Amino acid sequence: MRALLVAAVVLGLTTVAFADSPPPITFRIKGEVLLGARPILELTAAVSVTDVRIELDRDNGKHLALREAKLAKGQVVSLPIGDGAAGKASYRGTIAATVGGSAWTNPLVFDTLVLAPIKVTYDAEHLDLDKRELQFQVSRAIATADVIVFGEDGTELGKGTAAYADEAKPTTWLAITWTQPKSSRVATMKLRVAAADGMATNVELVPWSVAIEHEDVNFGTDSAVIDPKEAVKLDTSFAKIAEIAKRVSFVKMQLYVAGHTDTVGPNDKNLRLSNLRALAIAKYFRKKGLTMPIAFAGYGEEVLKVQTPQDTDERANRRADYVLAPAGSPPPFKGPYAKVRVSWAQIK
Numbered sequence: 001m002r003a004l005l006v007a008a009v010v011l012g013l014t015t016v017a018f019a020d021s022p023p024p025i026t027f028r029i030k031g032e033v034l035l036g037a038r039p040i041l042e043l044t045a046a047v048s049v050t051d052v053r054i055e056l057d058r059d060n061g062k063h064l065a066l067r068e069a070k071l072a073k074g075q076v077v078s079l080p081i082g083d084g085a086a087g088k089a090s091y092r093g094t095i096a097a098t099v100g101g102s103a104w105t106n107p108l109v110f111d112t113l114v115l116a117p118i119k120v121t122y123d124a125e126h127l128d129l130d131k132r133e134l135q136f137q138v139s140r141a142i143a144t145a146d147v148i149v150f151g152e153d154g155t156e157l158g159k160g161t162a163a164y165a166d167e168a169k170p171t172t173w174l175a176i177t178w179t180q181p182k183s184s185r186v187a188t189m190k191l192r193v194a195a196a197d198g199m200a201t202n203v204e205l206v207p208w209s210v211a212i213e214h215e216d217v218n219f220g221t222d223s224a225v226i227d228p229k230e231a232v233k234l235d236t237s238f239a240k241i242a243e244i245a246k247r248v249s250f251v252k253m254q255l256y257v258a259g260h261t262d263t264v265g266p267n268d269k270n271l272r273l274s275n276l277r278a279l280a281i282a283k284y285f286r287k288k289g290l291t292m293p294i295a296f297a298g299y300g301e302e303v304l305k306v307q308t309p310q311d312t313d314e315r316a317n318r319r320a321d322y323v324l325a326p327a328g329s330p331p332p333f334k335g336p337y338a339k340v341r342v343s344w345a346q347i348k
Contacts, residue, residue: 022046023106024099025071029081031112032198038080039112045071049097049104056093056108058082064091071097086116088197116140118193118201124334126173127207129186132160134205135173136191143196145176152187152208152248187248206251209332212240212322217281219318222265224276226284234281237322238288244324245292254293254327256344257282258337262317263301263310274298281320282347293327297342 024047030040043052052068066079082089089112096105119139126135134147141164148159160178180186187208194200214237217230226234245253259278261270275298282296306316325332331344 024049024104025052025095025097025106027095027108029110029112031110033112033114035086035114035116036084037114038084039082039114041066041079041081043068043071043077043079043095045073045075047099048073049099052095052097054079054093054095054108056081056091059090064093082112082114084114086114088113113197115195115197115199118142118195118199120191120193120201120203122203122205124207124330124332127205129207131177132158132180133175133177134189134191135175136193137171137173138193141195142174142193145174145191145193147176147178147192148190149178149180149186150188150190151184154187154250157181157184157186187251206326206329208248208251209323209325210244212237212244212324214240214322216319217277218315219277222273224273224280226280231284234284235288238285238290241285241290241322241324252292252327253324254295254329255282255285255290256321256323256325256331256333257285257294257296258321258323258333258342259296259298260303260305260317260319260321261301262314263304263308263312265311267300267302271298271300271302274300278320279345279347281322286347294347295331295344296347297331297344299337299340299342302340303336 024045026044026046028042030042033039041054048071050070052071054064054066056064058064064081068077071077081091091108091110091112093108094105095108096103098104116139120136122134122136144161144163146159146161149157151157158178158180160176162174162176164174176191187206189205189207191203191205192200215233217226217233219225220227241255257278259274259281261274275296278296278298282294286294301317304317305319306314308314308317321333323332
């Protein structure tokens with residue numbers, strides 16, 4: 001007893017029909033799965049059958065043999081196919097069984113696809129908001145990428161798309177550009193990358209950060225105590241921070257306070273002093289009512305605003321930076337800041 005296959009099996013979940021209806025055994029292929037799972041060959045017995053044998057040859061030369069001693073009428077069994085390795089595989093073979101003492105066989109031809117997820121990595125050094133270009137890396141080859149950028153009020157500013165013909169290696173930086181109005185400012189970005197096999201990954205990026213323009217607090221010599229007369233400067237800065245937080249409310253943000261000193265005194269002493277002054281300012285903002293996370297760190301005399309010789313009393317260098325950035329992101333300090341190793345701490 002032999003039937004002819006009249007419907008080709010395709011990826012996804014597909015039921016196969018035979019010329020003699022109903023056949024003693026039907027099957028479905030769950031051929032498209034994510035990495036970590038294996039494609040499934042699902043058999044359904046229309047009648048009681050015995051000695052079920054499946055012989056398959058894969059396109060890489062490997063042979064697969066599956067056996068079931070018997071299947072009762074209506075019984076469903078699921079049989080894993082392949083080794084679960086990422087990629088496409090083609091199978092060709094037969095399914096055979098004994099039905100009421102007679103031999104039955106039928107050809108099997110189908111494909112499977114194990115989809116490896118796409119991991120996207122990027123960093124601030126490979127994002128140029130002025131040129132409107134983002135560079136990123138992927139864990140495996142992709143075919144296309146799309147990006148949408150949003151402004152500080154959450155509205156869409158622009159978008160871009162790119163196609164990639166070559167194999168993308170993990171060490172390759174891929175670029176995508178976008179268009180947006182000249183006077184606009186990007187707050188968030190949504191990047192979607194897709195492989196030729198249909199696997200896609202969506203990533204949300206928050207490149208937004210704002211340095212708060214302010215008047216620096218004047219501390220006493222070797223002191224980290226905020227003079228009450230200087231508090232008005234911090235009150236003005238607090239109002240600016242609160243206004244921005246309200247305007248960009250859809251971004252969960254954090255305040256970074258970076259302290260600095262001039263070159264008077266030993267470097268290690270200045271490092272401790274700058275850290276204490278940054279902490280004092282952070283505590284002031286918290287006491288004032290700032291509820292967002294606040295991080296602080298001291299840079300000592302390592303990042304001078306005005307370059308001076310050692311032991312130079314330069315008021316412009318006795319300062320602090322206040323920067324708003326997305327919560328949980330790396331500290332938004334580049335250039336000379338990146339060359340200095342500091343320990344950021346959070347206040348409660």
